[in-house]
Amino acid sequence: MLRPLFALAGLIACASSAAAQDRRPSHCIALAQNTPGMAYVQKAAWADPVEEDAVRITYVDHSVYVIQTAGGLAVATDYNGYLGPEDFVPDVATMNHAHSSHWTPNPDPRIPHVLKGWGDAEGPADHHLDLGEMLVRNVPTDIRQGFGGTEEDGNSIFIFEVAGLCIGHLGHLHHEPNAEQYAALGRLDVVMAPVDGGMTVDIATMQRIVSRLRSSIVLPMHWFSGYSLEQFLEGMAGEFAIDRRIGSSLTVSLRDLPSRPTIVVLQPVVLSGFD
Template sequence: MGILSRFLCLWVWLAGVLTGVQLQAQERRASHCIALAESAPGLHYLHRASWRQPVASDTLHIRYIAHASFLLRTNGGLNVVTDYTGFIGSAPMIPDVVTMNHAHDTHWTSQPDPGIAHVLPGWAEAGGGVHHHLDLGEMLIRNVPTDIRSMFGGVEPQGNSIFVFEVAGLCVGHLGHLHHIPTPAQYAALGRLDVVMAAVDGGITLPLDEMLEVLGRLKSSVIIPMHWFTDPSLQRFLSQVATQFDVVDDGRSSLDVSLRTLPDRPTVFVLRPRYLAAEE
């Protein structure tokens, strides 16, 4: 066999070896570490994504902080906190925007951090409601006023706001301390909400049957329960919605949402509240 023939044989053999290695790498089986951890008695494996992690393009990161407070974080690093009470945890983060409602002091603060660039109350001190239309480029924040029950049994017209966040091609709504089924005009002003945060306490805001009516009308792809106080009250809501919606309850505190990852049918994602920690 000549030198050229030997070289060609060697080249063919080497190419075959490299191809085999490449195929082996592509077909590598997924690690069983997580599966083993989940199957071990008494152990629970949770994906705990840090609020500091970068957010993918065309995606919104939603983190449940507490009660009715959520962190909305964008790809550009914009941080928005809903129903801001003045405390979000030990994390050294000052939000760019906070929204508030004043039905109870667990939904607002009279002394927001002076470093917050935009503080958006959902009511007007003089009454008559307030209207916000804050265009931040990456996100548009607007509100739809609704009425609330007053402390003395009456009604405070336009004392609550449903805040709507238009970002990453999504329309995200936070119903706030909703006390009545929205009117046709209010539904029209809201538009189609891809994601909705809804109070499911069953009475302090709306009775569950009325909240289910609202959620059915909104037809949102993602429903995130809030304002549920105890696990039994949350389970009462879940038991009633399970016949209408899919339910995902896997212990997570956050959710990344984009147009391409919206579920095919309305789905309730249960997020467990967790304050933002400095060590994350």
């Protein structure tokens, strides 16, 4: 069950000095149409400073991304306890528990905010974490269990509103969002979408979800072989531009979103001092 979209819940935190900036308002809920832009993205290593009013997104592994801001905030999505040999501590770690590769029972104790995407006896996960420069919120979804069962609210789609952008991570999504959940997501400029074709949703369902979201940038994740990725890309090629990269990071800003929705294929690389 989805709680009211704008309900505030427990994790409203004091920002660190690096994060104590005003957040540029996003159009996540306000707009239904794409924001036109120009050719975008710049090549950037994960350890470089982030440009003002921009966000760097680095594909680390599986469904783990690191999102970094100009003010120094960092988020690790579907955090499983390992980002690489570099001693890098994010400000926020989001987790989902459909599989152990998407969460850890022992997150690094230095991480200030660990957000579990699944519910408990008190109800669904309900996060509204305001860090000044970034707002992190979630939309719960269900997951499958063995023998045909369902765990209600076992996954969360996490949304990160920062630099005027709305960035969504679908997590270990097991079903197409319903109308209420789509409305709660709002307009996603960037979406990380699992394209494994079976462990989450099938390829046709994910193609339908991505088509409906119509995000300016789609980042495929959770692909274990080229086969499912190529299936996904082939089905979307008429509707989205395809941009294949050899690197793991991109930097994007609201002013530079592509005029045509684009699927950007990044290569997963764990964080190290050699990037």
